[in-house]
Amino acid sequence: MRIGIFDSGIGGLSTLLACLRYLPDAHYLFYGDSAHAPYGDQSPAQVRQWTEAAYAWFIAAGVDAVVLACNTATSAAVAPLRERADVPIIGIEPAIKKALEDHPQSEILLLATAVTVNGVKLQELLGRLEGGPERVRPLACSGLAEIVETQDAQWRERASRYLQAQVRPARTADIGAVVLGCTHYCWIDDLIHDTLGGDITVVDGNDGVARQLCRRLGVPIGTDTAPPLPCHARISLYFTADNDVKSHLARRLLAASGVRMDLQPDSPL
Numbered sequence: 001m002r003i004g005i006f007d008s009g010i011g012g013l014s015t016l017l018a019c020l021r022y023l024p025d026a027h028y029l030f031y032g033d034s035a036h037a038p039y040g041d042q043s044p045a046q047v048r049q050w051t052e053a054a055y056a057w058f059i060a061a062g063v064d065a066v067v068l069a070c071n072t073a074t075s076a077a078v079a080p081l082r083e084r085a086d087v088p089i090i091g092i093e094p095a096i097k098k099a100l101e102d103h104p105q106s107e108i109l110l111l112a113t114a115v116t117v118n119g120v121k122l123q124e125l126l127g128r129l130e131g132g133p134e135r136v137r138p139l140a141c142s143g144l145a146e147i148v149e150t151q152d153a154q155w156r157e158r159a160s161r162y163l164q165a166q167v168r169p170a171r172t173a174d175i176g177a178v179v180l181g182c183t184h185y186c187w188i189d190d191l192i193h194d195t196l197g198g199d200i201t202v203v204d205g206n207d208g209v210a211r212q213l214c215r216r217l218g219v220p221i222g223t224d225t226a227p228p229l230p231c232h233a234r235i236s237l238y239f240t241a242d243n244d245v246k247s248h249l250a251r252r253l254l255a256a257s258g259v260r261m262d263l264q265p266d267s268p269l
């Protein structure tokens with residue numbers, strides 16, 4: 001089984017890790033659109049065009065399903081893509097429903113890109129959820145995904161400074177959870193937790209995406225908790241710019257999470 005995983009960059013690797021827990025034997029094709037990253041402050045029409053190009057690449061590579069491991073791309077492109085989809089398309093959405101249910105007395109802080117925060121899709125999601133418009137406080141974090149993407153020597157210090165300056169002021173006593181509405185932020189969930197204070201819960205949507213992928217592929221989901229990560233995985237990496245550097249970085253991040261990649265051709269095309 002071949003599964004396409006798409007993001008502007010390394011954020012989507014966190015979604016790939018979640019999918020690997022449920023479908024360890026699949027062959028994953030990871031497409032990172034580094035030539036155009038970051039997506040978060042682009043126009044939705046532009047993001048849609050780039051997402052459609054990635055989708056066409058996946059279809060040419062013969063995948064059985066495509067995971068949009070990018071909240072921004074999901075916001076801008078999942079609806080039109082699904083209208084003429086050849087294979088199941090699983091989008092990622094901020095896990096607001098879970099946060100609202102788990103914290104019925106609290107406000108929820110949503111961190112996401114500007115495209116996601118300003119998108120119609122988020123407004124529709126909030127409108128469908130009881131307490132959504134009243135209790136969820138969206139905060140656009142322009143530039144944060146870019147810091148995470150660099151992974152240079154100082155990136156974590158820069159991310160900490162950003163969080164202190166831009167996110168910490170939004171922390172009030174009535175906030176019980178923070179939802180990570182951008183897959184890049186999953187790589188700094190510990191920093192976000194530390195910045196906002198010890199009693200706050202950090203929630204992301206990766207497990208929900210992996211479960212939805214199983215449902216769409218007709219694969220039974222065995223347990224309520226996510227199975228452990230496999231040690232070895234079949235993954236082909238493709239980045240639209242700086243492919244060698246980015247692929248090396250991706251291998252390092254996956255290895256740090258405990259996953260070794262069985263050698264696959266970098267591009268299946």
Ligand code: DGL
Binds near residue numbers: 146
């Ligand atoms: N990782 C993407 C998301 O989940 C977007 C990051 C970006 O390119 O701005 O929204």
